[in-house]
Amino acid sequence: MTALQTSAPPASGRAGGRSDLRRKRTLGQRLRHDWPLLLMTLPALVQLAVFFYWPSSWNIIAFMDYSPYRSFWENPFVGFAWFGRLFSDPYFLPALLNTLKFSALNLLFLFPLSIALALIMHSVVSTKVRSVFQSIVYLPYFFSWVLVVTIFVQVLGADGLVSNWLLGAGGERLDIMSDPDTFTFLAWMQWAWKDAGWGMIIFLAALASINPSLYEAAAVDGAGRWKRMWHITIPGIRPVIVLLLILHIGNILTVGFEQYQLQRQAVGYQTTEVLDTFVYYRAILTSQYSFGTAAGLFKGVIGLILILVANNVAHRLGEQGIYQKS
Numbered sequence: 001m002t003a004l005q006t007s008a009p010p011a012s013g014r015a016g017g018r019s020d021l022r023r024k025r026t027l028g029q030r031l032r033h034d035w036p037l038l039l040m041t042l043p044a045l046v047q048l049a050v051f052f053y054w055p056s057s058w059n060i061i062a063f064m065d066y067s068p069y070r071s072f073w074e075n076p077f078v079g080f081a082w083f084g085r086l087f088s089d090p091y092f093l094p095a096l097l098n099t100l101k102f103s104a105l106n107l108l109f110l111f112p113l114s115i116a117l118a119l120i121m122h123s124v125v126s127t128k129v130r131s132v133f134q135s136i137v138y139l140p141y142f143f144s145w146v147l148v149v150t151i152f153v154q155v156l157g158a159d160g161l162v163s164n165w166l167l168g169a170g171g172e173r174l175d176i177m178s179d180p181d182t183f184t185f186l187a188w189m190q191w192a193w194k195d196a197g198w199g200m201i202i203f204l205a206a207l208a209s210i211n212p213s214l215y216e217a218a219a220v221d222g223a224g225r226w227k228r229m230w231h232i233t234i235p236g237i238r239p240v241i242v243l244l245l246i247l248h249i250g251n252i253l254t255v256g257f258e259q260y261q262l263q264r265q266a267v268g269y270q271t272t273e274v275l276d277t278f279v280y281y282r283a284i285l286t287s288q289y290s291f292g293t294a295a296g297l298f299k300g301v302i303g304l305i306l307i308l309v310a311n312n313v314a315h316r317l318g319e320q321g322i323y324q325k326s
Contacts, residue, residue: 062294082294092295094270095278096253102187102274103252110191111248114199115241119233121200122207123225134204138197145258148194152186153177180271183263190259202244203237210236242319250307253299275299 031038062082064075086092117137124130140148155161158175166174176182210232218228257276264272275295283292307322314321 059293059297059300061290062297064290066290066293068289078290082290083298085291086294086298089282091273091278091282095273095275098272099253099255099274101184102255105184105188106191106255107245107248107252109188110196111199111245113192113196115203115237117196117200118203118207118237119229121204122233134197134200138201140194141198143194145194145256145262148190149259149262152190156186177263178266180267183267183271187259199244203240206237206240207233239320242314243322246307246310246314246322249310250303252306253302 025033061075063077063079065078066075121130121134124133143151153160156174156176157163158173158178160177163173163175166172176186214232214236215228218232223231253275255274255276257274257280260272260274260277261280264277269277279292279295283289283295311321311323
């Protein structure tokens, strides 16, 4: 016993010495030791630098009267003049309201639909049925918006399958694709068909991390399916729900471009005009790059503020959010 007691301190001393050596390693030693890991992250860092950080540095032209035909330093600074023009543009407010409308519908209806699909898939016992259903729902996510809109035209257009069926049955022609009054519902159907499968996959991954013994213990205690879902399933995926909800709120001013651009001519620009199409027609086509950059910077700042506010609310409610305070 004495020998063990006398030999214990040197062992802890050696462990402490090894940790001290790790902390005292120089930068060159750490680089030589960790160079395989650093090499693995190099492509991601290059991608971020080329496609994010370098383009983001050009946001400064939102405060300049920029022209690509002048040297960068010859472009005069105009302060917030472009932002004043943005807020006074008669097309800006309708585009902003349309963007908020489509984002709110996406958040209120498509987000819960992905959760519901994941819960349904999670409750299916047959592995074969689950795989087939998962593949069918997830496949449209890989379709481009051109293909998605084309399929909807072939089904719901004036000469689509539904209209031909109604005409054959003695009814009237149905043309949902060119009706401005039904475009909001049409856009929701397109979102649901294309993107609900992607959200379902994310929530299925979260459901797979729940310990099955919790369900077994709850079943032994007499908890039914709904009680197990409410007390085990929902709390188990709640951190993922909060995380994705915060990210959706941060992207509330970004609803996409292709979907609305492709249907702009059919239903009119008043119905389909969002901030992304507004920037394209009012800034890109007219070569007013500072004006377009000001609109993009406005979207980025509002998104950042919304993410910070939503994450702070999540912390107050006891959730981790997208980052956790140290």
